Amino acid sequence: MEARRTSRPVIVGSVPIGGLAPVAVQSMTNTDTRDAAATLAQIARLADAGCEIVRVAIPHADALDAFAGICAASALPVVADIHFDHRLAIEAARGGAAKLRINPGNIGSTEKVDAVIDAAGEAGIPVRIGVNAGSLSERVRDLDLPLPDKLVASAVEFCEHFESRGFSEIVVSAKASSVSSTVAAYRMLAERVPYPLHIGVTEAGTSLSGTVKSSVGLGILLAEGIGDTVRVSLTADPVDEVLVAWEILAALDIRRRGPELISCPTCGRCEVDLIPIAEEVERRLRAVGSPLKVAVMGCVVNGPGEAREADIGVAAGKGVGIIFAKGQPVRKVPEAQIVDALMEEIAALGT
Numbered sequence: 001m002e003a004r005r006t007s008r009p010v011i012v013g014s015v016p017i018g019g020l021a022p023v024a025v026q027s028m029t030n031t032d033t034r035d036a037a038a039t040l041a042q043i044a045r046l047a048d049a050g051c052e053i054v055r056v057a058i059p060h061a062d063a064l065d066a067f068a069g070i071c072a073a074s075a076l077p078v079v080a081d082i083h084f085d086h087r088l089a090i091e092a093a094r095g096g097a098a099k100l101r102i103n104p105g106n107i108g109s110t111e112k113v114d115a116v117i118d119a120a121g122e123a124g125i126p127v128r129i130g131v132n133a134g135s136l137s138e139r140v141r142d143l144d145l146p147l148p149d150k151l152v153a154s155a156v157e158f159c160e161h162f163e164s165r166g167f168s169e170i171v172v173s174a175k176a177s178s179v180s181s182t183v184a185a186y187r188m189l190a191e192r193v194p195y196p197l198h199i200g201v202t203e204a205g206t207s208l209s210g211t212v213k214s215s216v217g218l219g220i221l222l223a224e225g226i227g228d229t230v231r232v233s234l235t236a237d238p239v240d241e242v243l244v245a246w247e248i249l250a251a252l253d254i255r256r257r258g259p260e261l262i263s264c265p266t267c268g269r270c271e272v273d274l275i276p277i278a279e280e281v282e283r284r285l286r287a288v289g290s291p292l293k294v295a296v297m298g299c300v301v302n303g304p305g306e307a308r309e310a311d312i313g314v315a316a317g318k319g320v321g322i323i324f325a326k327g328q329p330v331r332k333v334p335e336a337q338i339v340d341a342l343m344e345e346i347a348a349l350g351t
Contacts (some may be wrong), residue, residue, distance in 0.1 A: 013077025018196030071096030103135030175202035196228035
């Protein structure tokens with residue numbers, strides 16, 4: 001792991017980004033923003049899963065009233081996601097947004113971008129300059145350059161314009177659907193701007209492909225010390241994005257929200273039905289906040305050793321499981337009772 005890149009800090013609601021602040025986990029609602037009740041219910045689910053900042057789309061003016069109510073009642077700081085119509089960004093800033101996310105390349109004229117900058121300044125909120133292949137600056141769009149270079153050139157150009165207006169409460173992103181292009185762009189961007197970086201692989205895909213692409217791309221960047229906020233973009237329930245983001249951070253020992261589950265791959269030596277046991281343990285562990293290590297092992301080769309090394313573990317064989325707590329075997333239970341026994345031992349640790 002490389003040392004964390006230092007950046008100029010900004011505040012999104014009550015959440016600091018950049019500087020010495022922890023890497024923040026973000027997601028985005030997929031409800032109809034005009035339905036404030038449904039959107040707030042989804043935000044509550046995201047907060048329970050560990051989301052720290054939530055982005056909400058404002059596609060049309062008829063969503064603005066509901067958006068203001070969402071901001072007022074949300075459990076999380078709300079970022080207004082705006083494309084094409086600068087007036088929506090101005091009204092969102094006045095309506096309680098904790099941050100604006102715009103692509104200056106698709107907002108319109110310089111005057112329209114300036115009006116958004118002024119509105120953010122008046123509201124005292126930061127702006128994320130979000131650049132992707134569809135929102136490059138006009139000057140850069142037709143240049144014969146690789147996509148990562150275009151993304152970075154556009155982002156730097158936009159940052160310089162914001163700075164010329166006296167506005168420096170900036171977060172920057174430069175996303176692509178390609179992992180290699182995303183990584184290359186953020187490596188360059190980290191050297192070119194002093195601002196916090198929101199990292200992610202955009203349009204990454206469904207739960208499987210999107211998780212893999214995001215884990216590879218974000219894992220590389222985070223291991224190199226690049227990234228102040230993260231979003232895992234999935235064609236799935238937004239809660240899944242948050243769960244995957246936390247797993248990535250935990251795998252790199254950057255942040256850990258709850259227990260670490262260790263479970264063995266199944267093989268011909270396994271003598272219990274391990275997959276549903278491990279999945280049920282994983283599901284129940286989401287309600288546990290302590291950073292425990294929990295091992296679910298299915299055979300005698302690595303099982304006892306891994307179970308002893310964990311805070312709580314089970315080594316299974318021949319339809320039974322030996323439950324370990326802090327390295328010591330505490331009881332033997334039938335296969336059907338393994339999950340309950342593990343959770344009882346976890347509860348006994350005071351979690």
